[in-house]
Amino acid sequence: MKQATTRKPAAAAPRGRLSQWAAGIVLTVFGIAMVLPFVWMVLSAFKTEGEIKRIPPTLWPEAFTWDNFSRLFTEMDFGTYLSNTLLITLFSFVGLLLNAMAGFGFAKYRFKGREKLFLLVLATMMIPGQVTMIPVYLILNGAGLTNTMLGIVLPGFTSAFGIFLFRQFMSTLPEEIMEATRLDGASEYRLFAQVVLPMSKPILAVQAILTFIGGWNSFLWPLIIANDEKLYTLSVGLQLLKGQHGTNFALQMAGAAFMVLPIMVIFIFFQRQIIENYNISGIK
Structure with a gap:
């Protein structure tokens, strides 16, 4: 009986850590999905009109410009x-x-x-x-x-x-x-x-x-x-x-x-x- 009681916490610990890692990964993915549109908006504010319409799109501006804000x-x-x-x-x-x-x-x-x-x-x-x-x-x-x-x-x-x-x-x-x-x-x-x-x-x-x-x-x-x-x-x-x-x-x-x-x-x-x-x- 003593061996059974000591083995249960040891066996449950890896499963607990695995569930924590899974929850962390899921929350990270959802967090990135929610932040990405905001990051896209801020970075696009520093792009030229030609770059923002380019296909395929670029996330990081090739050359930062303040012309949009001055306009x-x-x-x-x-x-x-x-x-x-x-x-x-x-x-x-x-x-x-x-x-x-x-x-x-x-x-x-x-x-x-x-x-x-x-x-x-x-x-x-x-x-x-x-x-x-x-x-x-x-x-x-x-x-x-x-x-x-x-x-x-x-x-x-x-x-x-x-x-x-x-x-x-x-x-x-x-x-x-x-x-x-x-x-x-x-x-x-x-x-x-x-x-x-x-x-x-x-x-x-x-x-x-x-x-x-x-x-x-x-x-x-x-x-x-x-x-x-x-x-x-x-x-x-x-x-x-x-x-x-x-x-x-x-x-x-x-x-x-x-x-x-x-x-x-x-x-x-x-x-x-x-x-x-x-x-x-x-x-x-």
Whole structure:
């Protein structure tokens, strides 16, 4: 009996390693299959139009060229689209602060109708954004804010999902620290800025990723509210590029790479911050 029990783990070990190797190989193949289109897009942005249409195709460019990216700014006015997108993203971070303040109010303050008001905020998450675009447009049109940058950024100042995330996270913050801060004579604004926000770094990092992606990819609402091309964003400009230069694949690849690469860099940076902040909060 003892020999039988000692042989089973020895026999199972090679099978376990074999299954791990098989799973690793399968995941590697699927990972390469998913990354290959992205790598193809980035490398094609540095190719000439003749090379990108060559048969058989080449993965690595024969000679790297920046002409496609320069044409985005000379022929398509991508500089204006970029400044508009950065401005919308900046105002979105102002909305991030407003969401944090609202979440803190729902989490730590007791007032009449708090639960019903929070349920009303959650109920708005069930309404698709496309349904509310027409009423919001009519309101902004009545206020004379159509075809303006303020009309583009104003509806994105608050988010029911952002308020929900901040409320859920800030509900777990210890009351003792806040009461001690109040006893030291700190105001509620100072409590929020110097105590609550530093303790909420993990959820701030998560919301910063979502806010940046949402602002950077702004497409439908700027297209609806703005009639002037000077107010268009990068996503709208990329769609215009597809319509005006539909046969120039190298230029389209450069525009797509210009849109995607900043999002990936920001996401990787903030992902690292999220892991570090969660580890620190766990140690404390």
